[in-house]
Amino acid sequence: MTAPPGPSGPRQRADHRRPVPRRTPLSLRRLNRWQAEGVREDLADLYAESCATAPGWEYHRRKDFLRRLTRDTWRPGFAMLTAQAPDLVGCAFGFAVPRDGSWWNGLRKPLPRDVEQFTTAGQVFAVSGIVVRPSERHHGLADTLQEQLLADHRALLGATLVDRTHRAACAGFRSRGWRDIGMVYRSPGPTVLRALVLPLGERTPVEPEDLAHHARIQ
Secondary structure (H helix, E strand, O other), rough: EOOOOOOOOOOOOOOOOOOOOOOOOEEEEEOOOHHHEEEHHHHHHHHHOOOOOOOHHHHHHHHHHHHHHHHHHHOOOEEEEEOOOOEEEEEEEEEEOOOHHHHHHOOOOOOOOOOHHHHHHEEEEEEEEEEEEEHHHEEEEEEHHHHHHOOOOOOOOEEEEEEEEHHHHHHHHHHOOOOOEEEEEEEOOOEEEEEEEEOOOOOOOOOOHOOOOEEEEO
């Protein structure tokens, strides 16, 4: 459910293609769980538009997205960022990883010591989803959304889970500095996920003028 995000903080884009200049103003808006629930149908429409889905499967993909979104909105520390230009063109959301380490359940190898320490200290933020309208992908919007979502929180480590069969997505994360720490097996179902983390270091919040496309933040 997550699109390959870009770097955070001062990191340079590993993708050497330069974003296409934007002609319409972009504004970013922070949403809490209640506000996210209020636009859930619009978010589902955006998700359906962003996915290459075989005919007849659109309804199932949309329903699955709404189910996962509802689950995530009720996690402690949930946060969402939407992008308008001026219509809804993208969103990114996530939540604080619990200190008890339960989010890492199913990892088939020992949790790296640094990841364990960050988790216990409550300094890990999970990026659960990034959705971008296809027409916006050449503007670097996924990078902008990830950068600001992580900058809004005091986490020192970003984390995400990606279906291991989505090789292009996994490669996109790694090319942008995310580190693969192993496979995660979750039930129900045979889904096997790759756990990836992004060290953020000591950072200060990103200011609007520092964003790649000078987005206005609300």
